[in-house]
Amino acid sequence: MVCVCLRREDAETAWNELDTGITETPKMIGIEADGRAIEAKAGETILTALRREGIHVPTLCHMEGLEPSGACRLCVVEIEGAGGMVPACSYPVADGMKLKTCSTRVLEARKTIVELLLSNHPDDCLYCVRSGKCDLQNLAVDLGVRQRRYQQPRAIRQEMDVSSPSIVRDPSKCILCGRCVRVCEEVQSVSAIDFVGRGSRAQIGPAFGGGLNLSSCINCGQCIVVCPTGALAEKSNVQDVLAALADPEKTVVVQHAPAVSVSLAEEAGLKPGSDIDGRMVAALRRVGFDWVFDTSFTADLTIMEEGSELVERVKTGGVLPMLTSCSPGWIKFVESFYPDFMPNVSTCKSPQQMMGALIKSFFAEREKLDPKNIVSVSIMPCTAKKFECSRPEMSNNYTPDVDYVLTTRELGQLIRMFGLDLSGLEPEAADSPFGERSSAGKIFGASGGVMEAAVRSAHFLLTGKELEELRIQPLRGLNGVKELRANIGGVEIGAAVVSGLGNARNLLDQVRAGRDDLHFIEVMTCPGGCIAGGGQPIGADSDAARLRMKSLYNIDQEAQLRVSHKNPWVIRLYEEYLGKPLGEKSHKLLHTKYCERDVPV
Amino acid sequence: MSENAKKVGAILDKYSHAGRDALIPILQEIQEALGFLSKDAIAQTGKRLGLPASKIYGVATFYNQFRFQPKGRHHITICRGTACHVKGSDKVLDSACSTLKLQPGQTSRDRMFSLETVACMGACGLAPVITINEEFNAKVNPRKIVRLAQDCKEHSTEEKK
Numbered sequence: 187m188v189c190v191c192l193r194r195e196d197a198e199t200a201w202n203e204l205d206t207g208i209t210e211t212p213k214m215i216g217i218e219a220d221g222r223a224i225e226a227k228a229g230e231t232i233l234t235a236l237r238r239e240g241i242h243v244p245t246l247c248h249m250e251g252l253e254p255s256g257a258c259r260l261c262v263v264e265i266e267g268a269g270g271m272v273p274a275c276s277y278p279v280a281d282g283m284k285l286k287t288c289s290t291r292v293l294e295a296r297k298t299i300v301e302l303l304l305s306n307h308p309d310d311c312l313y314c315v316r317s318g319k320c321d322l323q324n325l326a327v328d329l330g331v332r333q334r335r336y337q338q339p340r341a342i343r344q345e346m347d348v349s350s351p352s353i354v355r356d357p358s359k360c361i362l363c364g365r366c367v368r369v370c371e372e373v374q375s376v377s378a379i380d381f382v383g384r385g386s387r388a389q390i391g392p393a394f395g396g397g398l399n400l401s402s403c404i405n406c407g408q409c410i411v412v413c414p415t416g417a418l419a420e421k422s423n424v425q426d427v428l429a430a431l432a433d434p435e436k437t438v439v440v441q442h443a444p445a446v447s448v449s450l451a452e453e454a455g456l457k458p459g460s461d462i463d464g465r466m467v468a469a470l471r472r473v474g475f476d477w478v479f480d481t482s483f484t485a486d487l488t489i490m491e492e493g494s495e496l497v498e499r500v501k502t503g504g505v506l507p508m509l510t511s512c513s514p515g516w517i518k519f520v521e522s523f524y525p526d527f528m529p530n531v532s533t534c535k536s537p538q539q540m541m542g543a544l545i546k547s548f549f550a551e552r553e554k555l556d557p558k559n560i561v562s563v564s565i566m567p568c569t570a571k572k573f574e575c576s577r578p579e580m581s582n583n584y585t586p587d588v589d590y591v592l593t594t595r596e597l598g599q600l601i602r603m604f605g606l607d608l609s610g611l612e613p614e615a616a617d618s619p620f621g622e623r624s625s626a627g628k629i630f631g632a633s634g635g636v637m638e639a640a641v642r643s644a645h646f647l648l649t650g651k652e653l654e655e656l657r658i659q660p661l662r663g664l665n666g667v668k669e670l671r672a673n674i675g676g677v678e679i680g681a682a683v684v685s686g687l688g689n690a691r692n693l694l695d696q697v698r699a700g701r702d703d704l705h706f707i708e709v710m711t712c713p714g715g716c717i718a719g720g721g722q723p724i725g726a727d728s729d730a731a732r733l734r735m736k737s738l739y740n741i742d743q744e745a746q747l748r749v750s751h752k753n754p755w756v757i758r759l760y761e762e763y764l765g766k767p768l769g770e771k772s773h774k775l776l777h778t779k780y781c782e783r784d785v786p787v
Numbered sequence: 788m789s790e791n792a793k794k795v796g797a798i799l800d801k802y803s804h805a806g807r808d809a810l811i812p813i814l815q816e817i818q819e820a821l822g823f824l825s826k827d828a829i830a831q832t833g834k835r836l837g838l839p840a841s842k843i844y845g846v847a848t849f850y851n852q853f854r855f856q857p858k859g860r861h862h863i864t865i866c867r868g869t870a871c872h873v874k875g876s877d878k879v880l881d882s883a884c885s886t887l888k889l890q891p892g893q894t895s896r897d898r899m900f901s902l903e904t905v906a907c908m909g910a911c912g913l914a915p916v917i918t919i920n921e922e923f924n925a926k927v928n929p930r931k932i933v934r935l936a937q938d939c940k941e942h943s944t945e946e947k948k
Contacts, residue, residue: 377839384849393840394826394855401841786830786840 215281220288232274232285233261241287244296244325246414247363248275250728252372258363260325262295263287271295297329303361305336307415314359316416319724322361323415344389349397351576352405352421352569357389360417366390366409373713375688376519378403390417393786402522402785404687406515406711407569407593407720420569420721423590424600430561430590431474437555440475441541441620442466442565444482445631445716446594448737449567452723452730453598454608459733461741464613466597469606470565471614477549479620481564484540485627487759488512489639489750491776492534493647494767496640496706500677505529507680507697507704510636512536514574515711515720517780519687524694525782533777537630538564538571539580541620542587543775548763549619557582563590565597567631567719570711579778593721622755625745632735633685633715634661634668637708641672641681643751649675656748662739664714664732667693680704686713794820795828799835807836814847823854851905856894859901861939863887865917868907875928876915880904882929883917886936899943900936 213228219241226235231254236243246258254276262271266284271292286292303322311317347355364381367390371377378401382391392401410418430438447463456462470478496508511517511532520527535543542564546557564571568591574580575588592600601608615621626642629635638661645653660670661681666689670681680703684690690709697704712719717734718726742748750756764771788796798816802809810832817828829843847853865880884890887900894901910916913925917932924935 371839371842377841380839380841380845382845382848393829393844395844402839786826787833 215279217279217281217283217285219285226279228279228281230279232263232272232277232279232283235279236263236274236285236287243274243287244328245275246321246325246361247365249365249368249412252368255364255368258299258361260296260299262292264289264292293329296325297331300325300329300331301335304331304334306338307361308358309334314416315419315422316413316724320416321414347391347397348421349399350403350405350421350573351399352572353398353403353407353410354419354421355390355398356417356419357391358417359415360390361415362388362390363414364390365412365414366418369408369412370403373686373688374404374406374408374711375691376402376404376406376523379409400785402787404515404518404522404711405570405573405720406687408712410569410720411718411722411724411726420593420595421572422596423572423592424596424603426590427561427563427592427600430563433561436559436561437476437553438474438561438563439477439479439545439549440470440563440565441479441481441484441538441545442470443538443567443631443716444485444628444635444738445567445719445722445734446565446597448631448734448741449594449717449722449726450597451608452726453594454601456609457733458726458730459737461737462608464615465608465611467616468611468614469601469604469608472606472611473600473604475563477617479541479545480616480623480627481537481541482623482627482630483620483753483755484537484544485512485630485636485639486624486750486753486756487540487776488534488537488630488636489626489643490756490760490767491540491772492532493640493643495532495534496644497647498768500705507682507707508532510706510708511778512630512636513570513709513711513716514568515570516687516690516709518570518573518783519690519711521780522783522785523691523787526698527694528780528782531780533779535580535776535778536571536574537627538566538591539574539587539778540776542575542580543582544620544759546582546585546587547775548759552619557585561590562586562588563592564588565592565594567594567716567722568712569593569720571721594719595721595723598723619755619759622747622753624747624750624753625742626748626750627753628745629738629742631716632662632738633710633713634663634683634708635715635738636710637661637670637681637683637706639750640706640708641670641674641679642749644679645674646749646751648677652749657739657743662735664728664735666713679706681706681708683708685710685715687711789827791821791825792827792831795831799832802835805836807838810836810838810843810846811850814843814853818853822858823856825855851903854892854901854903856892856901857898859894859898860943861899861919862901862903862921863917863919864903864905864908865891866906866908866910866915867904868911868914870911871907871915874914874926878929879915879917879927879932882932883936886933899940 214225215228217226224239243261245261247255256273256276261274263274264271264286344357367380379390379392382389430436447466448461450466451460451462452458467478509531511534542562545562550557572591575591580587626639638658661668666686668683672679682704684693714731718731829840833840833843889902891902891904915927917924917927
């Protein structure tokens with residue numbers, strides 16, 4: 187019997203409550219926008235009030251959920267009676283305020299701001315990775331900028347930073363809005379980059395002017411997602427994959443992560459949150475991949491290994507709380523910022539790397555292929571996975587377990603390059619032996635999913651019975667911190683789920699300070715989990731993230747196989763190859779170790 | 788613990804109750820003691836104040852006064868104030884950069900020269916003015932820079948003998 191007690195944080199996680207999130211009714215005041223009377227909440231900013239009314243005010247530096255910085259001034263509006271214009275993003279509403287949001291003066295000012303931003307911006311939209319999805323480009327089009335009015339000589343030579351395995355920085359395209367700096371500091375608490383220099387020489391960069399690879403950057407890619415221009419992008423592996431696909435000697439195997447099938451639709455212009463798993467598999471085959479596997483299969487395997495590890499730690503008095511190890515940005519975070527917690531991190535490889543290791547061992551043996559002739563590609567919602575697959579621990583005899591990682595965005599590009607229409611393809615199923623998954627492995631893509639899958643299987647492992655209600659509501663939703671106390675077969679378990687490394691840092695500090703009621707902590711690097719990963723489609727807001735998450739839970743609701751330990755192919759894999767969880771072969775293929783990193787923190 | 792780390796530690800101890808608002812005076816004292824801000828010193832300061840290295844580097848690069856490489860044996864500062872600019876200090880700077888193969892803020896590999904620009908030395912009557920190890924040189928021109936650099940080199944070789 188599971189007894190679930192809700193904590194304070196849990197109360198807000200139910201789906202229907204997620205959208206409101208308001209506990210007390212604020213005082214309403216009346217304001218006027220462009221001659222129309224609207225209502226606003228006392229204390230909120232002009233921008234919030236206008237957006238609720240469907241009045242679009244452009245912004246470049248504004249970030250949902252963070253304090254306004256008012257840096258870009260694009261959101262200026264006029265207040266009748268006041269002299270100048272004010273930035274809507276940071277100016278509070280006042281009773282009786284009369285606003286002009288698109289007067290000639292306002293529109294001229296916005297256009298001039300964009301023209302000034304363009305004055306030292308390279309004219310290479312045709313070659314830019316962000317073309318078509320660039321906020322600056324869109325603003326220039328919308329505001330009618332059709333010629334270069336200002337020309338500024340470049341103050342200093344700005345070299346591209348290609349040192350990182352995950353992220354490419356092009357400072358010449360940077361407009362210094364500061365969104366990357368803020369997400370890195372305020373959401374992820376990493377602070378790998380900051381403003382460097384002053385005035386016309388100001389740039390964004392890591393400490394000591396080196397490359398990102400020498401910095402404390404954890405490769406999460408959240409900076410890419412918030413960047414309004416092409417100054418930040420993932421390091422593309424599309425050409426490498428195309429070369430592999432064209433090589434007749436190579437067998438090209440692909441795996442796709444749980445969160446990709448619910449976000450790829452946006453790359454094809456379909457509605458956020460549409461699950462196109464089968465059509466994506468069909469597209470991957472059309473592109474030319476010889477085998478298509480589902481990373482959710484090794485997510486199931488992770489539950490078997492990690493669950494067994496947890497039980498062993500609890501039984502033998504091992505290091506607790508145990509921390510999950512699926513998210514490679516988080517792993518580098520621990521290695522750089524909290525090396526004293528390395529023994530707490532599960533030794534399990536991430537599902538991607540488990541799959542990679544199995545492809546080049548079990549699968550290669552079964553298909554009588556030389557691992558050197560297998561090119562293992564994975565489609566991930568993540569840029570840190572590119573870094574993870576290049577880690578020396580993640581290879582065998584100098585052959586990497588996963589050769590190339592493509593983000594959801596890169597897969598979108600590949601599909602468009604091949605002229606495939608995702609909405610028109612017939613759905614296909616992934617290949618065996620790693621194509622069958624439980625929906626517990628699928629919900630790994632949302633923050634809380636690993637924990638939910640683990641609790642389902644732990645309940646069975648400890649009591650021999652399945653949970654009556656598999657849906658564990660307190661672990662669901664977009665909250666950054668979720669906690670669960672459960673009594674499973676007489677064992678009291680304290681579990682926490684955090685996403686966004688700022689939240690992880692707070693929790694680790696609590697544990698360091700002596701908090702000891704937790705046994706198992708799931709950490710996802712990106713806020714909300716992989717559904718909002720750094721490799722996901724550009725231009726998604728929290729609504730899109732919510733829809734992607736909802737889609738994963740719908741898949742779970744409708745699935746037949748909802749627990750990892752019942753996955754027949756996982757059972758067969760243990761019978762035919764691995765032996766038992768934490769066995770010798772598992773240890774060699776599915777577990778890893780971590781190393782402290784000497785980076786400026 | 789290295790000699791420098793001890794020096795930085797002593798400075799940080801003086802500010803043991805201070806918060807992040809004490810960052811700039813701390814950096815100034817460290818530069819006074821070490822001649823520059825080393826990576827280790829920045830890391831040490833960051834640990835004490837709870838500030839990331841990137842933030843400290845960002846603050847320090849905002850000001851011209853901080854340098855991140857040790858000074859050379861001959862530390863040359865070139866005035867870029869208004870009067871000196873009018874009198875052609877931009878060409879003096881260009882000449883210094885090409886003669887020494889250095890950019891402002893850098894130190895040559897052999898630690899012989901380091902170069903820096905300053906806003907105004909308050910010696911506008913001598914424009915364009917430069918200092919070499921805090922010794923003023925008045926009314927310099929691009930050619931004079933080449934000669935002064937040569938003198939410095941010869942001086943150092945003699946010292947060695």
